[in-house]
Amino acid sequence: RAKADGSGRIEVHEGALSSSEIDQLQLETDLRHAIDNGELRLFYQPIVHLADETLLGYEALIRWQHPTRGLLPPGVFLPAAENNRLTSKLGAWVLRQACNDAATWPSDLRVHVNISARHLAEEGFSELVTAALEESGLPPERLELEITESTALFAAEATLHAVAVVTERGVTLALDDFGTGYSAITALHRLPIHTVKIDRSFVADVVTEPSTAALVHGLLQLGRGMGLQVIAEGIEDLDQADWLLRHGCAMAQGFAFGRPAPLPTPAEVLIDEVTDAPAAETVEDTPE
Ligand code: C2E
Ligand code: MG
Ligand code: MG
Ligand code: MG
DSSP: OEEEOSSSOEEEOOSOOOHHHHHHHHHHHHHHHHTTTTOEEEEEEEEEETTTOOEEEEEEEEEEEETTTEEEOHHHHHHHHHTTTOHHHHHHHHHHHHHHHHTTSOTTOEEEEEOOHHHHTSTTHHHHHHHHHHHHTOOGGGEEEEEEHHHHHTOOHHHHHHHHHHHHHTOEEEEEEETSSSOHHHHHHHSOOOEEEEOHHHHHHTTTOHHHHHHHHHHHHHHHHTTOEEEEOOOOSHHHHHHHHHTTOOEEOSTTTOOOEEOOOHHHHHHHHHHOSOHHHHHHHSOO
């Protein structure tokens, strides 16, 4: 039995498939249909200014409403997409949907979209971004693309060119999970980075671990020195928020400020406006 892994190589498996292999193959097959069947969802998590908790915008985070397995987080199915040339189809859906959604928000709110290295390297990426912006009417300045350090580090000329084209238009670039890759600092020099997102593994220990505190302190100084925006990820409690604010971190994201959630449907917004009451209570009170 042979299986193309998407990179042109052929992997040969011998013997029977384990149940987890069967599971994975089924997931890949299902994922091909998920986009066309409208099973993918974008959840949005708030990004706030730490000083006053006002909204800067939202990060789009993909979910899959699987017909039998329920709501799946990206960690379960994104690896399958990476193996299967589904990357560009899925990435294009996310970009278009996020731009369309953001175009309906108040005009000071930005949207952050995660971009996989493989998609960014594909031919036509910058044209896709342009199309998503034009179709939605979203001004380029309101779109931020999140990439990881390894994407920046191993970017080929074609990728650097695509990045140059979109940033030239006003789209900004964030380095996600900052500090977890091989060479965070080198990545900053390879691409026109606007924002760094300090990984939540650092934020988790910032109050309790002096060495982590020193490291985050250094990252904040580095960001300031280079004129970058800094967002701390994964803030779960107010002690962490307080520490970060005192050490000069202006922006944050985390369960303490809001979990990823679907946008309210137009009907829910309407009910909310009409009754001027919290949506959850209103929905329960509404007769079927
Ligand atoms: P990320 O871009 O670093 O996104 C942040 C992740 O941390 C999200 O997980 C979010 O739910 C989680 N998170 C946020 N605040 C907290 C917190 O206070 N505590 C904890 N424990 N977790 C928090 P999620 O949604 O499961 O996404 C995981 C990763 O999947 C993302 O990491 C991103 O790398 C990738 N991803 C998500 N959506 C997309 C997408 O549309 N396209 C691509 N290419 N990748 C995506
Ligand atoms: Mg991200
Ligand atoms: Mg991150
Ligand atoms: Mg992360």
